[in-house]
Amino acid sequence: MTRDILDRLEVQQGDITRLRVDAIVNAANRSLLGGGGVDGAIHRAAGPGLLEACRKIGGCPTGEARITPGYRLPAAYVIHTVGPVYSGKSQDARLLADCYRNSLRLAAENTVRTIAFPAISCGVYGYPIQEACTIAVDTTAAVLPELSGIEKVIFILFSSGDKAVYDTYLEGLKQARQ
Numbered sequence: 001m002t003r004d005i006l007d008r009l010e011v012q013q014g015d016i017t018r019l020r021v022d023a024i025v026n027a028a029n030r031s032l033l034g035g036g037g038v039d040g041a042i043h044r045a046a047g048p049g050l051l052e053a054c055r056k057i058g059g060c061p062t063g064e065a066r067i068t069p070g071y072r073l074p075a076a077y078v079i080h081t082v083g084p085v086y087s088g089k090s091q092d093a094r095l096l097a098d099c100y101r102n103s104l105r106l107a108a109e110n111t112v113r114t115i116a117f118p119a120i121s122c123g124v125y126g127y128p129i130q131e132a133c134t135i136a137v138d139t140t141a142a143v144l145p146e147l148s149g150i151e152k153v154i155f156i157l158f159s160s161g162d163k164a165v166y167d168t169y170l171e172g173l174k175q176a177r178q
C-alpha cells in the first residue's frame with residue numbers, strides 16, 4: 001500500500017449526516033426503504049424526498065450500491081449499499097468488500113471527489129469492528145489507484161472505541177510505509 005493512497009484516507013468521529021462531502025454512504029437494507037441506525041438518521045436528515053427516490057429504485061441486493069441525491073443533507077449524494085448480516089462465514093468478508101468497492105466505483109462514475117463511509121454492517125448486522133475495519137481500509141486502498149478522481153475517503157465512526165480501531169489500523173499501515 002503506497003503512502004499517497006494512505007494520504008487519501010481519513011478517520012473521523014461523529015455523525016455522518018453532518019458531513020459536507022460530495023457523497024455519504026448509507027448502510028441500508030435490501031428494501032432501501034429506511035430503517036434504524038445510520039439509515040434512519042440519514043433519512044431523517046435528508047427528508048421525504050430521499051424515501052421517494054429510494055422507492056423508485058426498488059431495492060438493492062447485498063454487496064451492491066445505488067445512488068440518489070442528498071436532498072436536505074449537506075452531502076450532494078447518498079450512496080446506498082447493503083452490508084451482509086454477520087454470519088461468521090467466509091462470504092461475509094466478500095460481501096462487505098463488495099460494498100466498499102461498488103460504492104467507490106459508483107461514486108467515481110458520478111464525479112464524486114469526497115466520500116464518507118460509516119462502519120457498514122457493524123451495528124444491527126453484527127459485524128465485528130476489527131475485521132470490518134480491515135476489510136474497509138484494505139478494499140478502499142486497493143481500489144483507489146484506479147479511481148483517481150476520488151481525493152478523500154473519510155471513515156466516520158460513531159463511537160470513540162470504533163474510531164480507535166481505525167486509527168490503530170491506519171497508523172500501523174503508515175508505520176510499515178516509513
Ligand code: AR6
Nearest residue numbers: 015016027029035036037038039041121122123124125158
Ligand atoms: N453517523 C455515523 N455512524 C453512525 C450513525 C451516524 N449518524 N448512526 C449509527 N452509526 P447500523 P448495519 C454507526 O446498525 O449494521 C438499519 O436498520 C453505528 O454505530 O446503522 O449495516 C438498516 O436499515 C454502527 O457502527 O447498520 C438495516 O436494516 C454503524 O453506523 C440495518 O440497520 C452501522 O450500524 C443495517 O445494519
